[in-house]
Amino acid sequence: MLDSMYSMIALVFILVACVELCDAATVVDVYRLIQYDISGVPFGSRLATLNHHAGSLHFTPGADLSRTVVIIPIRELNITFVKEYITQRKPLGGLLFLLPQIFDFEDRGATVSEDQVHEKGLMKTVLAELEKLLIHANIPYPVYFAFENDDIDTVLSDIKRNDATGQPATATTGGSIDRVSWCILSVVCKSKSIEIQVVVSAPEPKRIASPTITNIQGWLPGLKADGDPNQLPTIAIVVSYDTFGTAPALSVGTDSNGSGVVALLEIARLFSLLYSNPKTRGRYNLLFGLTSGGPYNYNGTQKWLRSFDQRLRESIDYAICLNSIGSWDNELWIHVSKPPENAYIKQIFEGFSNVAKELGLEIGLKHKKINISNPRVAWEHEQFSRLRITAATLSELSVAPDILESTGGLSDNRYFVNETAIVRSIKLVAESIARHIYSHQGENIKVFADDSSLAVNPSYVKSWLDLLSQTPRVAPFLSKNDPFVMALKKELEDHAHEVNVQHEALDGMFTFYDSTKAKLNIYQVASVTFDLLLLLVLGSYLIVLFSFLVITTRGLDDLISLFRRPTSRKVKTA
Amino acid sequence: MTLFHFFNCAILTFGPHAVYYSATPLSEYDTLGTSIKAALVYLGTALVKLVCLATFLKVSENDSFDPYQELLKALIGFIDVAGLYFALTQLTHRNISQNHKFQAVGLGWAFADSVLHRLAPLWVGARGLEFTWDYILQGLEANANLVLSISLAALGSLMWLRKNKPKTLIPIIYACAGIVATMPSITSYLRRGLGWHLPKVVGFELFTSLMMAFISWQLFSACQRPSS
Numbered sequence: 001m002l003d004s005m006y007s008m009i010a011l012v013f014i015l016v017a018c019v020e021l022c023d024a025a026t027v028v029d030v031y032r033l034i035q036y037d038i039s040g041v042p043f044g045s046r047l048a049t050l051n052h053h054a055g056s057l058h059f060t061p062g063a064d065l066s067r068t069v070v071i072i073p074i075r076e077l078n079i080t081f082v083k084e085y086i087t088q089r090k091p092l093g094g095l096l097f098l099l100p101q102i103f104d105f106e107d108r109g110a111t112v113s114e115d116q117v118h119e120k121g122l123m124k125t126v127l128a129e130l131e132k133l134l135i136h137a138n139i140p141y142p143v144y145f146a147f148e149n150d151d152i153d154t155v156l157s158d159i160k161r162n163d164a165t166g167q168p169a170t171a172t173t174g175g176s177i178d179r180v181s182w183c184i185l186s187v188v189c190k191s192k193s194i195e196i197q198v199v200v201s202a203p204e205p206k207r208i209a210s211p212t213i214t215n216i217q218g219w220l221p222g223l224k225a226d227g228d229p230n231q232l233p234t235i236a237i238v239v240s241y242d243t244f245g246t247a248p249a250l251s252v253g254t255d256s257n258g259s260g261v262v263a264l265l266e267i268a269r270l271f272s273l274l275y276s277n278p279k280t281r282g283r284y285n286l287l288f289g290l291t292s293g294g295p296y297n298y299n300g301t302q303k304w305l306r307s308f309d310q311r312l313r314e315s316i317d318y319a320i321c322l323n324s325i326g327s328w329d330n331e332l333w334i335h336v337s338k339p340p341e342n343a344y345i346k347q348i349f350e351g352f353s354n355v356a357k358e359l360g361l362e363i364g365l366k367h368k369k370i371n372i373s374n375p376r377v378a379w380e381h382e383q384f385s386r387l388r389i390t391a392a393t394l395s396e397l398s399v400a401p402d403i404l405e406s407t408g409g410l411s412d413n414r415y416f417v418n419e420t421a422i423v424r425s426i427k428l429v430a431e432s433i434a435r436h437i438y439s440h441q442g443e444n445i446k447v448f449a450d451d452s453s454l455a456v457n458p459s460y461v462k463s464w465l466d467l468l469s470q471t472p473r474v475a476p477f478l479s480k481n482d483p484f485v486m487a488l489k490k491e492l493e494d495h496a497h498e499v500n501v502q503h504e505a506l507d508g509m510f511t512f513y514d515s516t517k518a519k520l521n522i523y524q525v526a527s528v529t530f531d532l533l534l535l536l537v538l539g540s541y542l543i544v545l546f547s548f549l550v551i552t553t554r555g556l557d558d559l560i561s562l563f564r565r566p567t568s569r570k571v572k573t574a
Numbered sequence: 575m576t577l578f579h580f581f582n583c584a585i586l587t588f589g590p591h592a593v594y595y596s597a598t599p600l601s602e603y604d605t606l607g608t609s610i611k612a613a614l615v616y617l618g619t620a621l622v623k624l625v626c627l628a629t630f631l632k633v634s635e636n637d638s639f640d641p642y643q644e645l646l647k648a649l650i651g652f653i654d655v656a657g658l659y660f661a662l663t664q665l666t667h668r669n670i671s672q673n674h675k676f677q678a679v680g681l682g683w684a685f686a687d688s689v690l691h692r693l694a695p696l697w698v699g700a701r702g703l704e705f706t707w708d709y710i711l712q713g714l715e716a717n718a719n720l721v722l723s724i725s726l727a728a729l730g731s732l733m734w735l736r737k738n739k740p741k742t743l744i745p746i747i748y749a750c751a752g753i754v755a756t757m758p759s760i761t762s763y764l765r766r767g768l769g770w771h772l773p774k775v776v777g778f779e780l781f782t783s784l785m786m787a788f789i790s791w792q793l794f795s796a797c798q799r800p801s802s
Contacts, residue, residue: 025704197703526705531578534710538582542589549597 211476218496240294243408253408258468259326586713612682619657680727
């Protein structure tokens with residue numbers, strides 16, 4: 001009987017304790033800044049839990065912000081403030097950046113107007129600068145990103161109002177009495193103001209042990225003539241599909257390199273149609289590669305190439321890598337590491353130029369020498385070149401990106417990508433390769449003509465592009481059997497003859513930490529001073545009530561005698 | 575810190591009862607037993623009311639004012655009065671004057687009402703981080719309720735315990751008792767029918783409770799004069 005009673009009481013206590021935690025006025029999804037190490041040097045935000053008061057950019061200059069979370073909408077971003085705080089390592093409770101609603105890739109119902117796209121264009125540069133700053137800094141407090149919505153907007157206006165009233169009057173009128181009364185007034189007003197407290201209860205970020213990178217390859221064999229013992233030559237089309245960005249849960253990388261992935265899938269589809277009929281099968285094998293580890297010096301590509309056997313490596317005629325082909329107007333670049341005078345390079349470039357001329361776009365050649373001793377690999381083709389395989393990268397970027405740049409950040413969004421650009425790139429690459437395979441160089445025959453059964457399918461491109469722009473793909477956070485990776489494999493199996501998946505461990509130079517998504521609770525709390533004041537008021541109310549009741553029911557003498565009782569007793573005993 | 579807020583609101587809700595008991599001569603005459611008995615009677619009354627409400631009332635989807643339902647609720651509210659009658663007349667009290675009896679009964683009644691209706695929401699709600707004014711307003715409501723209960727007990731004792739009353743005052747006594755008894759329906763009408771917000775309703779309750787207390791005090795002293 002007693003035992004059951006104890007357990008009942010314990011249950012009641014537990015229930016009561018649980019109820020306390022779920023009563024926030026607003027709950028918002030937030031995404032954490034990436035936390036990673038390069039060779040042991042820490043970068044990114046090192047903390048995840050947050051439990052501080054919220055403030056805005058309108059704080060009093062010189063105020064102590066070490067226990068404040070500053071909420072900054074990107075629209076009003078003052079990059080100098082952020083730069084100052086981060087580079088000078090000033091203490092801060094936390095940072096919360098608010099991205100405009102239209103950046104939200106999960107908000108499918110949003111329709112975008114023209115000026116909204118223009119506004120986003122302006123924001124792109126601001127965001128890019130912010131991202132660069134955040135990725136390469138070591139920040140000892142939590143940094144989160146969230147999307148603006150009505151709840152957060154009202155909260156932010158409350159915070160701004162609070163901060164504005166909290167500012168002391170710069171002009172103080174003379175006289176000590178004035179100052180005293182002003183102090184009292186400000187204390188009273190400040191204590192009655194409702195403060196906003198933001199809480200994120202996230203687990204301590206743990207190191208991701210042995211992150212895997214997954215390479216997917218598809219093989220389309222060519223037509224081997226009977227009795228021909230020689231290995232057929234191979235053309236490889238390689239694309240890296242993973243991204244890296246400021247907020248890993250938001251790094252969808254639509255242009256870098258979602259556009260490349262879509263292009264590869266469409267090219268694979270077209271050539272599988274072409275190769276399905278033995279009469280039209282070319283005498284070249286086609287190798288499609290979807291590699292991971294792109295932002296980390298194309299680590300995945302390197303491991304994939306190392307796994308090739310010598311014969312396959314020698315049979316590769318050339319490899320085309322695609323990187324960011326989604327938002328260009330009229331000009332594309334082919335980047336090579338072998339000198340342009342090289343015969344193979346000349347041949348490839350001429351083939352592409354001819355097709356480009358027909359399609360009405362410009363194509364330029366850029367040469368960048370590789371330095372074997374430098375571990376930095378700026379383009380994917382450089383991994384091929386290091387193994388002496390002729391390769392080139394087709395890209396809209398004219399300059400090689402720095403490490404961890406152009407790898408799919410916050411500003412790399414669906415709205416900035418143009419599927420017609422991707423369709424044109426697909427036409428360019430497919431046509432050039434087809435002419436090389438069927439030796440139609442220079443002839444004006446369109447293999448993948450529009451309105452034919454081999455036309456590029458824009459809706460296929462659009463649907464895969466939409467999917468990619470909603471899937472964050474940072475490699476260490478993709479598990480071995482991640483559904484998206486499996487989907488890519490399955491799609492490639494539809495087109496290619498033989499598909500292999502290779503799992504490798506990411507190079508030890510990069511270490512990543514988990515905890516990328518959390519929920520932010522926003523509470524309106526009254527400060528302790530308010531409760532103290534309330535206690536004072538209540539105490540005086542009860543004392544007044546007591547005196548009133550004593551006076552009305554017993555008389556004033558009784559009230560006075562209450563205070564005189566000790567002395568009267570002493571008199572009595574003496 | 576928020577436990578502090580809970581403590582503040584608890585003082586506001588339950589403090590006046592304790593203060594009333596200790597400040598007035600109730601503590602000297604040790605009428606705690608009467609108050610406890612009155613509290614138990616309130617408990618029983620509340621259970622009966624609950625059963626009646628569950629049997630007869632329809633659950634409405636929206637929060638609007640339905641006159642028929644409110645009339646039914648008011649009728650069920652008269653069970654309160656019956657309970658008070660029981661507590662005042664049927665329970666055996668020790669030798670305490672009528673003056674103190676109604677106060678003790680009213681106090682016990684109001685305390686039970688506050689505990690039953692306000693303790694649980696206070697414990698669950700006031701301890702969270704989020705701040706609302708609701709619990710302070712609830713405490714003020716509890717204060718108003720205390721005054722109303724004591725006035726109702728006073729009028730009840732006048733109606734049922736005092737035998738020689740001036741004839742002219744009898745209808746006034748019954749009218750006032752009627753008003754105080756139907757006070758819950760009136761506040762519910764204000765909240766739902768007229769759409770008043772909580773602070774306004776609580777202000778109205780405080781005002782009317784003070785008015786009623788004053789009137790019943792006058793009536794009580796008026797009735798007391800002939801006998802003395």
